[in-house]
Amino acid sequence: MIRASLRKLPASLALLLAVSLGLFAAVEVLPGDPAAQALGMNADPERLARLRAELGLDRPFIARYVDWLDGLLSGDLGTSASTGLPIGPLVAERAGRSLVLGGAALLVVVCVAVPAGILAGSRPGSARDRTVSVFALVLLSVPEFVLATVLIAVFAHGLRWLPPVSLVHGDGFGALAEPDKLVLPTGTLAAVAGAFALRLVRATVSETSGSAHVEAARLAGVPEHRVLVRHLLPSVRSPIAQSVALVIPYLVGGALVVETAFGYPGLAGLAAEAVARRDAVLLGAAGMILAAVATTGFLLAELAGSRRRP
């Protein structure tokens, strides 16, 4: 396992490096550098050049990129252009909240979507399978923001069971102290990601369900629940783990929409605000953390997949 992880690590690091380079370059191509923004577009060229030199903006692209990367790796996320203060604490708070939301959604996926996928896949073509599959397909085809709107209309405005907006005020993991505000965003995030996982799990289980050793167990008269637990599940542990790992990058993408729709103050929402306000430092830091989480998901999926190969 460790050897496999070490084998996969360079590729993941290379991917992250490529993402970081892309992110830095994307911020670079936005019109107006920090010096131009600070002085206004009508600033005289001499003054602009002086400020650019002061801020180190006159150095080559690669030198600035290496400096930025060095800062990120040493835990110095930089200072905000608007406050002049370190953004580390802000990013940490937001990341903590996103971890709570993502963790809760992942838990729902594991506890609900995966068992549902197993149950559906173990009897392919049955009424149970067809019902679950259609339900998953419907969820998967609904964009997150539409689902969020429907859930808000029903559970917040209609039934008045839950708050429509997740105005979480506690710091970091303090979101756990306000569980009612977590229900709708978690539900929305888990629904779409869960449908994705469910279909993967169902396909794997369905395929294995028809394999020779499972059929043999059934023909030998082993009760169905034992066939499932003793013969089927042990064969699909790795692909199921892989499906769950693949949900992680899916959650990262979904969080961008869900955090905005519910006003949930997480990291993905911060990245969206940073784009809107062209805050390059914040965008770089938040973007890299989100990319790192997504890459970790892919790495875990790779590792889980490698285990099932002889």
Added chain:
Amino acid sequence: MNRYDRRGLLRGALGVAALAGAGAALSACATPGTEGAARAGAGRLRGGRLRLAAAGAAAQTLNVGTASGMTDYIAMFALYDSLALLRGDRIVSQLAESIEPNADATAYTVRIHPGVRFHDGRRCTAADVRYSLATLADPRRSPYYSQFYADMDAANLKVVDERTLRIPLRRPRADFIEGGLGTFSPVFPEGTKGARWEQGIGSGPFRLAEPGDSAATGRRVLARNDDYWGKAALLDEVEVSTIADAEARLNALRGGQIDYAYAISPAGAAAAEGDSSVAIVRGGPANSQALTLEMNIGHAPFDDPDVRLALKLLVDRKALVDTVLFGQGRVGNDLIGQGLVGFNQTIQRRERDVGRARSLLRSAGVSKLTLRSAELVPGMTDAAKLFVEQAAEAGLTVTIEPAAADTFFADIQTVLATPFQAISWTNRPAATHVAAFTGSEGAFNVTGITGAPYDRMLTDMQATVDPAERQAGLDELQAHLWEHGGDLVWGLAEQLDATLPGVEGVGYAQSLPRLDEISMP
């Protein structure tokens, strides 16, 4: 010299803060809180905690020079007193007891109210005002607003006595209050910099209840300043939270999570019209965005006055407002500054005349045009498409050239060189608009109106000290622009807020709510 920077205008264009200047000399200033007191009326309750939500910046700050989020601006205007404030069709003094120009408007004398103290107990003096103005005029510390103070000689600001400051200017600017002090003049203690900004210490009607708590939680709690030198606020506390999405803000209001949703969409306001659980508050034209089609008279075919007139005649402004703004706006009349101080009220409303437009276009030989358009505010692309249909009625084929909203103003050279484009501007007072958007000195002269006679009209107006004479000059300029200019202002998208019923006394200064005047049921 250019007096306005791109970011400031871009911010305005995006509706971040309608910061614009206006007014006559401050001998004409109203007393502080006059408008609020009038609005407040009898029987309004003191006390309560107002929960307000608005869009915020990714990194919140109370640094007046660099703040960009609406939550920051709403808090800053409650924490810091300004020398003077633009309140729609007039300027009211706040911290300033008087602001007087000298005989040729090359220097101003500001005298602040006696007995003003900051939230930390320190006395507010002319030295603090000097420091504040010098900070606002410094491009490094105040990139957005320094251009408003470009004509102020910041190095020679002179403290005359504890309450009096003399402000020398580099050239006569009889409109200095409109263009500078009335636009943005918050006062903070001398030495405020770095992390001290986040303590939010000013002399305003609210103080920061929990300094430093906003950056991570996205929330600020403001408490009434019981030692306020002026008329005390009615509310005990205001909780300002960040909700980025306009629909989510309205959802939070309907769900009872907040009492005040700042800035909702026109669609949201239209949908809430029959809903008795929500009250819509409108900013009116004084607190709005002007939606325009800009014709550059330096480029063919707009160098022909008949073509400009034809386009002004063929546009169906009401249809645009009804369709694009869901009826939640006002019809424009080809001038910026409607509803604000200095607006020429005598100019007639232009009526649609497709027949005349068709004939003018035919005589000019114009049958095709290209309109550059970006989604600077929601609905602008739809507006452009609807305009294409309206133009077709007059035999004019308009092709839309899409542009990216994110980089629209960053590429200002293209904006200045485009013959025909759709733009959204903050509705600024006429004096501020003509200074920045017209004439050879105008940094954002997107309509290209210039030339020696026009420049003379403009600079003469700016140097005229007598308020009545200056207004006459301004009226003449506006009449000229209405007749010959390249602005086609089809609508005004007013500030739209929503509150729970019973939240009363919502009044605005430059699209920002005056929290000290609001009361709870």
